[in-house]
Amino acid sequence: MVHKKGYPIIFLIIAIFCVFNLKAQEGVRFHAFGEIPRSISDSLYQTLKNAKTTNDRLDAIYTIAEEHVLYGNPDSVIHYAERLDKLSSNVDYLRKVRAKRLLGIGKFMNGLYNRAFEAYVQGLEIPQNKSTLDEVNKVNFGLGEVYYVRNELDKATIQFTKLLAQNIDSPLLSKVNFYSGNIDLRERDYESARTFYSKADSLCDSIINPKLKLQIQLGFGKLDVAENNIDNALGIFENVMQSALNSKFYGLYTEAVLEYGKISTQLGRYEVAEMALAMAYTNAIQWNRLELQKRILNSLRKTYSAKGDFENAYNLTTQYIAVSNQVLKQQNSKALKELEVKYNTLQKENQIFELKEQQIEKQSEIERQKTIKKAVLYGFVILLIPIIALLVVYYQKLQTQSQLNQQQEELNSQRITALLNTQELQLARTSLEAQQEERHRIAKQLHDSIGGNLAGIKLQLGNLKNNRRFQTEIINHVNETYELVRDISHDLVPKKFHQNAFTKLIEDYIGTISENSAVEVTMSAHPKEKINQMPEKLKVELYQVIQELFTNTLKHANANTIEVHINILENTVQLIFEDDGAGFDTNSVKKGIGLQNIESRLEKLDAELIIDSALNRGTAINIEIPIKD
Numbered sequence: 001m002v003h004k005k006g007y008p009i010i011f012l013i014i015a016i017f018c019v020f021n022l023k024a025q026e027g028v029r030f031h032a033f034g035e036i037p038r039s040i041s042d043s044l045y046q047t048l049k050n051a052k053t054t055n056d057r058l059d060a061i062y063t064i065a066e067e068h069v070l071y072g073n074p075d076s077v078i079h080y081a082e083r084l085d086k087l088s089s090n091v092d093y094l095r096k097v098r099a100k101r102l103l104g105i106g107k108f109m110n111g112l113y114n115r116a117f118e119a120y121v122q123g124l125e126i127p128q129n130k131s132t133l134d135e136v137n138k139v140n141f142g143l144g145e146v147y148y149v150r151n152e153l154d155k156a157t158i159q160f161t162k163l164l165a166q167n168i169d170s171p172l173l174s175k176v177n178f179y180s181g182n183i184d185l186r187e188r189d190y191e192s193a194r195t196f197y198s199k200a201d202s203l204c205d206s207i208i209n210p211k212l213k214l215q216i217q218l219g220f221g222k223l224d225v226a227e228n229n230i231d232n233a234l235g236i237f238e239n240v241m242q243s244a245l246n247s248k249f250y251g252l253y254t255e256a257v258l259e260y261g262k263i264s265t266q267l268g269r270y271e272v273a274e275m276a277l278a279m280a281y282t283n284a285i286q287w288n289r290l291e292l293q294k295r296i297l298n299s300l301r302k303t304y305s306a307k308g309d310f311e312n313a314y315n316l317t318t319q320y321i322a323v324s325n326q327v328l329k330q331q332n333s334k335a336l337k338e339l340e341v342k343y344n345t346l347q348k349e350n351q352i353f354e355l356k357e358q359q360i361e362k363q364s365e366i367e368r369q370k371t372i373k374k375a376v377l378y379g380f381v382i383l384l385i386p387i388i389a390l391l392v393v394y395y396q397k398l399q400t401q402s403q404l405n406q407q408q409e410e411l412n413s414q415r416i417t418a419l420l421n422t423q424e425l426q427l428a429r430t431s432l433e434a435q436q437e438e439r440h441r442i443a444k445q446l447h448d449s450i451g452g453n454l455a456g457i458k459l460q461l462g463n464l465k466n467n468r469r470f471q472t473e474i475i476n477h478v479n480e481t482y483e484l485v486r487d488i489s490h491d492l493v494p495k496k497f498h499q500n501a502f503t504k505l506i507e508d509y510i511g512t513i514s515e516n517s518a519v520e521v522t523m524s525a526h527p528k529e530k531i532n533q534m535p536e537k538l539k540v541e542l543y544q545v546i547q548e549l550f551t552n553t554l555k556h557a558n559a560n561t562i563e564v565h566i567n568i569l570e571n572t573v574q575l576i577f578e579d580d581g582a583g584f585d586t587n588s589v590k591k592g593i594g595l596q597n598i599e600s601r602l603e604k605l606d607a608e609l610i611i612d613s614a615l616n617r618g619t620a621i622n623i624e625i626p627i628k629d
Contacts, residue, residue, distance in 0.1 A: 144156045
């Protein structure tokens with residue numbers, strides 16, 4: 001049994017062993033590491049220790065930092081990046097840019113994307129020359145990575161497109177093609193994604209850059225999963241796990257294990273999935289990789305939900321929210337916004353600088369040709385006069401045509417507005433007529449049935465003189481009147497909640513959403529029998545809350561997937577509503593009418609509402625409603 005606080009403790013107990021192996025039924029072996037295995041050669045540290053000059057020491061620090069980048073040790077990367085920055089002189093622009101780039105990589109590996117963005121922008125603020133050109137390109141690539149993981153795909157595409165237009169070296173060009181493939185994979189353009197992956201693979205030298213080669217293979221595996229080539233994907237992930245382990249790329253190994261666990265869940269191999277994800281989570285905790293912890297926790301939650309263990313799925317959701325809050329605390333949103341403005345300004349200043357240089361180069365050429373141009377222009381003046389006259393006439397015609405088009409557009413707009421107003425008025429009239437018809441029906445039923453009965457009772461009371469037969473008739477009339485009132489009351493409750501199971505109503509509603517939109521919606525309910533036996537008032541309110549959540553998400557979130565989970569645990573109904581859309585800042589965004597309506601409904605039910613969201617990270621909403629007799 002997994003509990004809210006017990007889950008990481010279990011993994012840390014496993015992590016006591018220095019290297020601990022577990023083997024799945026299919027023969028795949030997973031590894032958990034109690035500490036970060038040493039992957040850096042002692043000779044590099046000895047070189048740093050024996051360095052006699054400042055330049056030798058700085059070169060040794062840079063080499064060690066790049067080795068830690070290769071083997072995925074973010075804290076060590078940050079440590080040596082800060083040392084490189086501190087020891088480099090202010091005029092050593094190349095080493096300063098390198099230090100900021102390495103610092104950005106370390107923050108990025110730890111999931112602190114805002115901090116990584118800050119470091120990269122600081123690197124671009126350093127004066128540039130020919131010696132810093134390659135490093136600046138790598139910094140711009142780092143910014144593209146940040147935009148990608150923050151789901152700002154348009155900005156990431158712009159960043160990578162700029163790099164593809166430049167003369168960059170093969171390793172960086174391979175990385176740019178790889179991330180371009182990742183963007184197309186996320187946008188479900190699988191053919192284009194495979195093309196980019198193939199370009200990246202052809203440019204990547206497996207001897208010079210073995211880690212990138214394996215990352216590209218991992219991308220092919222994810223693409224096979226998206227195209228439902230599961231067997232091929234499993235083979236790729238197993239190969240990447242083994243190769244990464246042999247090469248001591250432990251972070252990449254953990255990424256492959258995570259993907260293997262996801263497929264195992266999809267195939268219903270829950271024990272294999274739990275084992276793989278448990279090992280991956282152990283490593284993520286040991287290495288303090290917060291963003292990786294979140295991804296693994298989310299996969300574990302889905303695994304437990306798929307196998308019907310909703311209590312543990314709920315506990316993991318709570319832990320996922322806690323890790324998310326920990327990441328948010330370490331980010332600096334206000335500073336990030338200022339940096340974004342600074343970065344955009346810096347980009348504009350660079351463009352202005354380039355334009356000025358081009359202008360200076362062309363100025364002498366302009367001066368040289370000025371005399372020749374004057375002579376040519378004087379010769380063409382006579383010819384230009386009639387041409388200008390024709391252009392003026394043509395311009396006037398264009399102006400007239402533009403005015404006519406504008407008037408036509410205004411007229412069309414007025415017609416559309418009139419049609420919409422007419423349609424709205426017709427809908428309002430139809431709704432009013434339906435209400436009036438229903439009111440007349442109820443009034444007629446009250447008048448014809450209950451009114452007649454009450455009149456009979458009144459007459460019988462007037463004739464009552466200790467006559468037992470009349471008393472019996474009066475009692476019968478009263479009972480009949482009570483039943484009629486009860487029938488009328490039941491008629492006012494929506495019939496669909498009498499005639500259908502509650503879970504079936506939700507499934508039908510979700511089916512309608514899926515058919516009429518591009519959003520992929522999944523739903524789970526457990527146990528269905530208890531959910532369908534909830535009080536009728538609670539069913540109506542919960543149904544309307546779900547409708548309101550879907551309306552808000554489809555209108556604002558721009559999501560690709562939505563997950564809905566309804567559970568009953570210990571006489572409490574739990575609704576988890578999660579999407580992968582744009583998200584929002586819960587501290588600054590003003591609550592709209594939809595969210596206010598939801599809170600108003602939940603307040604009547606004494607329910608608890610928890611919202612976990614951040615920009616470009618989707619939204620998770622957790623609602624708990626006590627079931628009252």
